[in-house]
Amino acid sequence: MIDTSTARLRYSGRLAFLLTTIVGTNIGYTALLPYLPRLSERLGLTATTLTMFLVGFALAKVAGQPLGGFLADIWGLRTTALLGLTTAAAGMVLIIVAESAYPAIAGRLIWGAADGVLTPVLYRALTVISAEHGRDPASGYAKLGSVAVLSFAGGPFLVGLVHPFAGYQAVLAGTAALTVVNAVAAWFVLPDRARSRPAEDEPASGPVRWATMLRAVAFFGIIDLFANLLWAAMEPLVPLYLELTHPDPTGRSAWVLGFGMVVFAAANPLIAKLPGRWRMPRMAGPGLAVLGVSTMALSMVNDLMWGLIAVGFFMVGQAYIYLIARTGIQQHGGGSGRAWGIFGMFSDTGLVLGPLVAVWLFEEFDSQVFLALGLGSLATVALSVAVLGRRPR
Numbered sequence: 001m002i003d004t005s006t007a008r009l010r011y012s013g014r015l016a017f018l019l020t021t022i023v024g025t026n027i028g029y030t031a032l033l034p035y036l037p038r039l040s041e042r043l044g045l046t047a048t049t050l051t052m053f054l055v056g057f058a059l060a061k062v063a064g065q066p067l068g069g070f071l072a073d074i075w076g077l078r079t080t081a082l083l084g085l086t087t088a089a090a091g092m093v094l095i096i097v098a099e100s101a102y103p104a105i106a107g108r109l110i111w112g113a114a115d116g117v118l119t120p121v122l123y124r125a126l127t128v129i130s131a132e133h134g135r136d137p138a139s140g141y142a143k144l145g146s147v148a149v150l151s152f153a154g155g156p157f158l159v160g161l162v163h164p165f166a167g168y169q170a171v172l173a174g175t176a177a178l179t180v181v182n183a184v185a186a187w188f189v190l191p192d193r194a195r196s197r198p199a200e201d202e203p204a205s206g207p208v209r210w211a212t213m214l215r216a217v218a219f220f221g222i223i224d225l226f227a228n229l230l231w232a233a234m235e236p237l238v239p240l241y242l243e244l245t246h247p248d249p250t251g252r253s254a255w256v257l258g259f260g261m262v263v264f265a266a267a268n269p270l271i272a273k274l275p276g277r278w279r280m281p282r283m284a285g286p287g288l289a290v291l292g293v294s295t296m297a298l299s300m301v302n303d304l305m306w307g308l309i310a311v312g313f314f315m316v317g318q319a320y321i322y323l324i325a326r327t328g329i330q331q332h333g334g335g336s337g338r339a340w341g342i343f344g345m346f347s348d349t350g351l352v353l354g355p356l357v358a359v360w361l362f363e364e365f366d367s368q369v370f371l372a373l374g375l376g377s378l379a380t381v382a383l384s385v386a387v388l389g390r391r392p393r
Contacts (some may be wrong), residue, residue: 011133015140017189018125019147021081021182025088025115026148028175029057030155032095035168039104049101055352056105057112062348064116069341072121077128077190080337084118085183087111092176096169116348120340121190123326127335128191137335138279141326142272145319146265153261214342216333221346223284224325227318228347230291230377232354233361234314237369238301240362245302256301260311267319279327287324288381290317296374 032039040050071080091111098104122144130137159171238256242249271278294314301307325347333339357373365372 011129011135014129014189015126015143017185018122018129018140019143021085021118021122021186022144022148023151023154024175024177024179024182025085025111025118026151027155027158028092028111028172028179029115030152031159031171031175032155032168034156034159034163035171039168043098043101043104045101045104049105052105053101053108057108057115058348058352060109060112061116061119062345062352064113065119065344065348066338066341067113068117069120069124069337069339069344071117072124072337072341076192077121077125077337078187078192081118081121081125081186081190082183084114084121085179085186087114088118089176089179089183090114092172092179096172096176116344119344120337123329123340123344124335124337125190127330132191136272136276137330138272138276138323138327139269142268142319142323145322146268149261149265153258213333213336213339217329217339217342218346219281220325220328220333221343223288223321224343224347225350225353226288226377226380227291227321227325228350229354229357230295230314230350230373231318232351233358233373234295234298234311234354235358236355237358237362237373238298238311240358241298241367241369242302244367252302252304252307255304256307256311259308260315263312263315264319267316268322271316271319271323276327279324281324281328281332284321284324285381287317287320289378291321292374292377292381294374295377296371298374299368299370301370 036050039045043049045053068080068084071083075083088111091107091109091114094107094110095104098107123141126140126144127137130140162171235257239249239253242252246252290313294310294317297310298307298314300310325343329335329339329343333343358369361369361372
């Protein structure tokens, strides 16, 4: 009993330290957003350079993920995490000291690429640590997703507390320091190079194994891309839609979006407790269908009760797809750093495309935008199930 309790405590402690690794970069990312007017004024950002500043982070993160996965398998998790976190802190510092637009944009690109390098390291580390302790990694993936969303939500909350007496430079300096602390913790918590490299029988070497891994990664990556696209489209569409239909769009948007984040964070660990058959690849179709139907239901967001119900179902669907995709990469894609890196490249592309799709649909369909997005989603799901519906082997 003592040995079992000690092993459980050791696993929980390693997992807790691992999950804190993303806190500094995530808080810094969202904490910067409320300061955009001040930052734009200080740096003289035009519409073009502001777009580069915002979108550049996501594009750099997409590009950084395959690199991070490759380095995780070659250098090991500790070294790659240390590189990613310290480079992210350096990107933040460059934004702090920037006096004009382009050095700040360079800082965002460096920060985004470093964040991309870090992401496959975390998923690979969760897989390795769970295997060492004989645990289902789905629980770790769920907790990572919950911590990520809650730390994103922590950025605006922090700014709300300190903005009367602290500018964006002070907030970024604090998050950069926290990121360096995260790097030190990661060095001691993550598996060493020998334990973090993929096993010989994983689909990380050889043309046949590479082809098998890439098919699985493409299947689950496209599923996650689609879910992320809907999430990234929903976030700007809620305030834009409420601007047309509600007298207090800002307050209503805050309630709906904030509630959605809480639902996602709470749903992840609960869904992870479901039997494994509920996270099989064939369940992606029903999960994506829930996202499509709940997207159409967001047309009722001007009514608070129905809006909260709709965003609640939407976020439960997001959590479900999140776990199906990540369990699939671990079980069918081998769970190597390369697999996680390529998967992340697919996944984060949805976050880049989502706002672009949202703005285009809003211009085309106006108050019918959620119906159009939901119907388009269901049509895409039906096509995807027809084309990709065969279970990866």
